[in-house]
Amino acid sequence: METLDPRVRFLWAAGALVTAAVLGAAGFALVRFGVPVPGTGVLAVVVVVAVAGAVLAVLRYRVWRFEVREDSLYLVRGVLTRTDTSVPFVRVQHVDTRRGPVERAVGLASVVVYTAGTRGADIAIPGLTPERAGELRERLRDLATESELDAV
Structure with a gap:
């Protein structure tokens, strides 16, 4: 991971x-x-x-870890309450990179994955270099597109 x-x-x-x-x-x-x-x-x-x-x-x-699996994005996070999340690519609506002013000052970025379903159903992966965030965004976008085509 x-x-x-x-x-x-x-x-x-x-x-x-x-x-x-x-x-x-x-x-x-x-x-x-x-x-x-x-x-x-x-x-x-x-x-x-x-x-x-x-x-x-x-x-x-x-604690914070993530992994891009064959059919989903898997995240582990949380100190007091451990949360393991699996986001199937077929549920991904779109993927953004985000760099606020503080993140830019430190040289970091986040990837935000928006999912279908309930309102506010988004997953953020913080603490990535801008290059890694861009690569991850593109890879997740491609995997979501592939899974959508496979579902049809």
């Missing part, structure tokens, strides 16, 4: 640091406006959120 690019850990950890910073700013704003919240408690929450986010990023990276 294929793993994600190691830089995705920094992306996920940075997200946790931003969350910790926002919580810290909100907590210190409460202290500043006289709400009886201990400043050391706010600092402790910020530290716990930042450390937990960094640890979670490492654990997520260690």
